[in-house]
Amino acid sequence: MALSETNSWTGIREILLRRINDREWSPGEQIPHEAALAEEFGCARATVNRALRDLADSGLVIRKRRAGTRVAQSPPQRATLTIQVIREEVEALGRSYRHSLLGRTEKPLPPALHGAFPVAPDADQLFLTTLHFADERPYAYEERTINPDAALDARSVDFSKISANEWLVHNAPYSHGDLAFFPVSADERLSQKLDTAPGTALFAMERTTWAGETPITHVRMIFAAGYRMRTGI
């Protein structure tokens, strides 16, 4: 109908997408095989495969061997968040970055974290609290636990020169992690650090990263008032 979609995989994806959006293929319905579509479009099966795989990645179709490809009943919305090192996030906003190490101690893990951060209960962990600034105004407050067994040189690093955030990204590769976002209400101490009124609603992020089965670091980052996390879908 349109002037022409070439036989590129993106072109084929658009055609398939239109058929789904136009209800030519209804939710839950099985669509033709890769081989049939390849023949229809006059292209190789691999090209159709690439298009369908992309639609599957974005959740619009469900693919199973033997059972074929079906249009998803309620396509979930998938959004990709990109979480940068704080310094880069701030500098990308055109503001100047600085951080200040507020505290550093070594002690065993407090019981509250035992569930989320499985290390030996008597092994000393490194605890850091850091304040991140953008244009000399507080940007985020960070509370971090580092497992010295996983980040071998951490004990000897001067985290007032390079933030733990940045050092870990460059020196402690992780295999996977957990991420959570939630709101917190500024208590007396937080409101002071982040220069806001007590009771202000703040955006917080918690993250644990792992190297296989070994936890590397656990961090809670609380952003100053007005912070919004944005993305596209």
Added chain:
Amino acid sequence: MALSETNSWTGIREILLRRINDREWSPGEQIPHEAALAEEFGCARATVNRALRDLADSGLVIRKRRAGTRVAQSPPQRATLTIQVIREEVEALGRSYRHSLLGRTEKPLPPALHGAFPVAPDADQLFLTTLHFADERPYAYEERTINPDAALDARSVDFSKISANEWLVHNAPYSHGDLAFFPVSADERLSQKLDTAPGTALFAMERTTWAGETPITHVRMIFAAGYRMRTGI
């Protein structure tokens, strides 16, 4: 070194990943061409391409034509959020779902939204407020604007039977959207709807979806106290 990675694209990805993590290839450094790697691993270039494309998708390497492939300086952490229809989100938690339509009006767009939702200033928009319940307890409060020119049948739908959230997912395909997360402090009205104390910090999400250049709907969803958005990386 390991017993053997087969010549699968995932196997090759693991080998490349290890070289990056072990600093065999340093951040910023250019790595061998696809052709060279294909020869080294004794596989087709397409297989190496698939592995490298996957690493590029997750932000670990940067690929440019002619310039080759380089290890990223500070690999951003990319997380994928899956945002389901609220009913499914609640039911996935093993709780029973119900919603209640609190209000429905038609009026032109208020000035506050003119920037985010570009429709004719005198065209009536459909405004809905909805409360979502999980196990009969408030789960989320929703304020929504629907552009009737983009969602043609919306005016004739009984949104007390099917939530606008769900109806739109099934009936108004979108091409793209904007998404933002931020905290709000419960005011008197919100705290009443969501059955929480005034001043509680709550998690909020704002989303606008588009069909090409035409805005379809704008929604602000505020979740009850205790809500956490989780994902993995």
Added chain:
DNA sequence: CAGTGGTCTAGACCACGAG
């Protein structure tokens, strides 16, 4: 068991963009 998607290959041409 057999149909369907998942993957690999060897080769080719193309498009971008750094030098």
Added chain:
DNA sequence: TCGTGGTCTAGACCACTGC
């Protein structure tokens, strides 16, 4: 301009899993 990644092809074998 020309090296590098991006893509397409035709064909093959494999792995999973529903029938």
